[in-house]
Amino acid sequence: MLYLAYRHLISRKKQTLFTFLGVFFAACAYVVIAGFFLGFQDYLVDQLINNDAHIRVSAREEIINERDLDRNFFSEAKHIFWTVPPGGRKDETKIENPQGWYSRLEKDPRVLAYSPQMTAQVIITRANTSTTARLIGSDALKQQRVTNIKNQMKEGHFSDIAVGGNRVIVGDELLAKIGARVSETLLISNGKNTPTPFKIVGSFHIGIRSLDQGVLFAALQDVQKIAQATSQVNEIAIRVTDVENARSIAESWAKISPEQVQSWDIINSNVLNVFNIQNATRYLVTFVIVLVAGFGVYNILNMIVIQKRKDIAILRSMGFDQNEVIFLFLSQGIILGLIGGLTGVFTGYWICRYLETISFGGGPLGSGAGHMTISFSQHIYFYGMLIALISSTAASFLPARAAGKLTPIEIIRSGAE
Amino acid sequence: MSIVAHNIEKLFGDPPTHVLKGINFEIQTGEFVSLTGRSGSGKSTLLYILSSLDKPTRGDVSLSGLSLDQMSETDLHLFRNQKIGFVFQFHFLLPELSALENVLMPARKLKQENEKRPYAIDLLKQFGLQDRINNLPHQLSGGEMQRVAIARALVMSPEFIFADEPTGNLDSANGELVMRIFHDINVKNKTTIVMVTHDQEFAKNASRQIHLADGKVVSV
Numbered sequence: 121m122l123y124l125a126y127r128h129l130i131s132r133k134k135q136t137l138f139t140f141l142g143v144f145f146a147a148c149a150y151v152v153i154a155g156f157f158l159g160f161q162d163y164l165v166d167q168l169i170n171n172d173a174h175i176r177v178s179a180r181e182e183i184i185n186e187r188d189l190d191r192n193f194f195s196e197a198k199h200i201f202w203t204v205p206p207g208g209r210k211d212e213t214k215i216e217n218p219q220g221w222y223s224r225l226e227k228d229p230r231v232l233a234y235s236p237q238m239t240a241q242v243i244i245t246r247a248n249t250s251t252t253a254r255l256i257g258s259d260a261l262k263q264q265r266v267t268n269i270k271n272q273m274k275e276g277h278f279s280d281i282a283v284g285g286n287r288v289i290v291g292d293e294l295l296a297k298i299g300a301r302v303s304e305t306l307l308i309s310n311g312k313n314t315p316t317p318f319k320i321v322g323s324f325h326i327g328i329r330s331l332d333q334g335v336l337f338a339a340l341q342d343v344q345k346i347a348q349a350t351s352q353v354n355e356i357a358i359r360v361t362d363v364e365n366a367r368s369i370a371e372s373w374a375k376i377s378p379e380q381v382q383s384w385d386i387i388n389s390n391v392l393n394v395f396n397i398q399n400a401t402r403y404l405v406t407f408v409i410v411l412v413a414g415f416g417v418y419n420i421l422n423m424i425v426i427q428k429r430k431d432i433a434i435l436r437s438m439g440f441d442q443n444e445v446i447f448l449f450l451s452q453g454i455i456l457g458l459i460g461g462l463t464g465v466f467t468g469y470w471i472c473r474y475l476e477t478i479s480f481g482g483g484p485l486g487s488g489a490g491h492m493t494i495s496f497s498q499h500i501y502f503y504g505m506l507i508a509l510i511s512s513t514a515a516s517f518l519p520a521r522a523a524g525k526l527t528p529i530e531i532i533r534s535g536a537e
Numbered sequence: 538m539s540i541v542a543h544n545i546e547k548l549f550g551d552p553p554t555h556v557l558k559g560i561n562f563e564i565q566t567g568e569f570v571s572l573t574g575r576s577g578s579g580k581s582t583l584l585y586i587l588s589s590l591d592k593p594t595r596g597d598v599s600l601s602g603l604s605l606d607q608m609s610e611t612d613l614h615l616f617r618n619q620k621i622g623f624v625f626q627f628h629f630l631l632p633e634l635s636a637l638e639n640v641l642m643p644a645r646k647l648k649q650e651n652e653k654r655p656y657a658i659d660l661l662k663q664f665g666l667q668d669r670i671n672n673l674p675h676q677l678s679g680g681e682m683q684r685v686a687i688a689r690a691l692v693m694s695p696e697f698i699f700a701d702e703p704t705g706n707l708d709s710a711n712g713e714l715v716m717r718i719f720h721d722i723n724v725k726n727k728t729t730i731v732m733v734t735h736d737q738e739f740a741k742n743a744s745r746q747i748h749l750a751d752g753k754v755v756s757v
């Protein structure tokens with residue numbers, strides 16, 4: 121029967137070609153669309169994972185409630201009435217027991233590196249310009265192991281701040297904003313103390329605008345001084361050996377500590393939510409593609425079954441049974457699905473290879489790759505093939521079953537007339 | 538007993554029309570029987586019932602001692618493939634296959650196309666088609682197409698040939714050629730042949746005539 125199916129296909133070249141093209145384009149389009157979207161997502165996730173910490177432990181911002189200070193002030197009193205009840209945010213937020221965290225992180229084999237940080241909101245002044253920014257204090261050597269900052273330096277070395285002594289590394293856009301250059305001096309204050317001069321020893325470009333525009337790095341002890349919080353840290357950035365585990369590790373730590381512990385996917389959940397919308401779009405497009413390709417196969421096979429009634433009748437009289445007749449037409453759909461799918465997926469691959477070479481100004485975050493990132497995941501090709509096969513098989517099923525149900529006598533009777 | 542028809546009745550439609558009203562006869566192995574009667578007398582209907590293509594409303598048919606009613610679908614298809622050859626008024630050749638490929642089509646059911654190939658070629662040669670072996674049906678004349686169809690019916694060396702007005706579409710020269718082929722098969726291979734015809738001349742070629750009138754067998 122496969123033999124006859126093949127002969128059917130090659131004897132009506134035009135129809136076969138059209139149906140083939142439908143399946144071909146479906147598989148091809150799927151591979152390109154999925155490659156494009158997933159490539160973009162992979163790129164973004166890659167950026168998030170490689171450039172930043174996988175897990176952040178940060179001090180909780182404590183809100184003071186009406187009764188929180190009762191015991192501090194009136195330890196003996198039974199009934200306390202405030203004229204103006206205490207409220208607002210606790211002044212300094214800090215990790216309560218950083219030593220406990222360090223020993224836990226040292227011991228944990230899943231942790232690759234960690235970097236305690238002190239982050240302060242500061243005012244920076246140069247000549248007559250002032251702006252607010254975030255000053256991140258860390259141990260430069262530890263910080264380099266947790267994030268990719270070492271490779272994102274534009275000028276200078278990140279380790280230049282390791283020795284301390286009031287040196288800063290500034291985001292390139294922030295530098296431009298205040299009109300400063302490397303080796304100049306900035307005044308930095310937390311708004312309450314007198315400004316301290318800091319020497320600019322380098323600049324960085326991460327590619328995330330909020331960071332390039334609003335962040336400075338300095339040594340941990342220098343920032344602690346600015347923040348008037350000696351030996352305190354308010355954040356610990358952590359890199360784990362296997363990023364797949366980041367979330368479960370973060371969740372397990374969150375249960376046993378008062379601090380907030382967040383994995384990279386939670387921190388960036390807004391970005392990941394965009395993926396969901398992208399994926400929904402992709403599924404919808406795929407669905408339409410499948411529908412169009414499937415309808416093409418269905419239409420043509422339906423027509424062929426009607427045209428081939430006489431052939432079906434004589435095959436039945438030769439002793440071919442219902443299933444063999446079904447197979448005759450079903451296999452044509454499968455052959456079209458296989459060939460259309462294979463060639464479509466193959467062509468899609470080459471289109472993707474071409475797309476990859478297209479360059480555009482900066483990556484999705486305004487920097488980065490500089491050319492399109494396309495996913496070449498095996499899954500895409502597997503699903504592209506599967507979609508082609510399933511849609512053409514499903515589409516040929518109904519016509520094939522109709523062919524199987526034809527009874528030979530009616531056709532033979534009418535054939536004689 | 539090669540073919541036994543026992544109380545065959547056939548009703549069609551609603552309200553039912555009684556086309557066959559109790560047919561009884563026996564046909565011996567190697568007989569060549571013509572089935573005659575005027576148009577609409579139920580000749581084709583009876584032939585399809587005898588040959589397993591259709592089921593009687595009542596009654597039973599046995600071929601080579603096997604009751605068709607009791608055969609499973611699988612066995613019925615195998616029986617048709619191995620033991621029965623059909624020739625219709627229309628040739629029903631598959632348009633995308635050559636003459637030889639058409640003849641070999643029944644052999645494909647059990648993947649015997651290669652063993653049967655020499656015999657198929659031999660049949661086509663016997664029927665004067667040695668130059669037409671690789672022609673497609675549309676490259677053949679009506680008489681040639683019908684001869685290819687007969688070769689196809691014979692390729693499995695069946696016990697039975699059922700033919701429904703096989704000469705109906707042919708001119709008299711081609712018709713006589715077909716009748717000579719049937720005669721030869723019957724004599725040489727001892728194949729049992731049941732042939733529907735309304736041509737009295739051709740009916741006389743047969744060793745016996747079964748005449749249908751008013752849904753009954755009039756003369757056996």
Ligand SMILES: Nc1ncnc2c1ncn2[C@@H]1O[C@H](COP(=O)(O)OP(=O)(O)O)[C@@H](O)[C@H]1O
Pocket residue numbers: 549550556574575576577578579580581582583
């Ligand atoms: N499927 C059917 N439905 C209704 N009537 C039918 C059907 N097949 C055959 N008939 C009727 O049965 C009668 C016998 O038909 P048929 O066997 O073809 O006669 P013949 O071959 O002798 O000319 C005719 O009257 C025909 O109209």
Ligand SMILES: [Mg+2]
Pocket residue numbers: 580581582
């Ligand atoms: Mg008839």
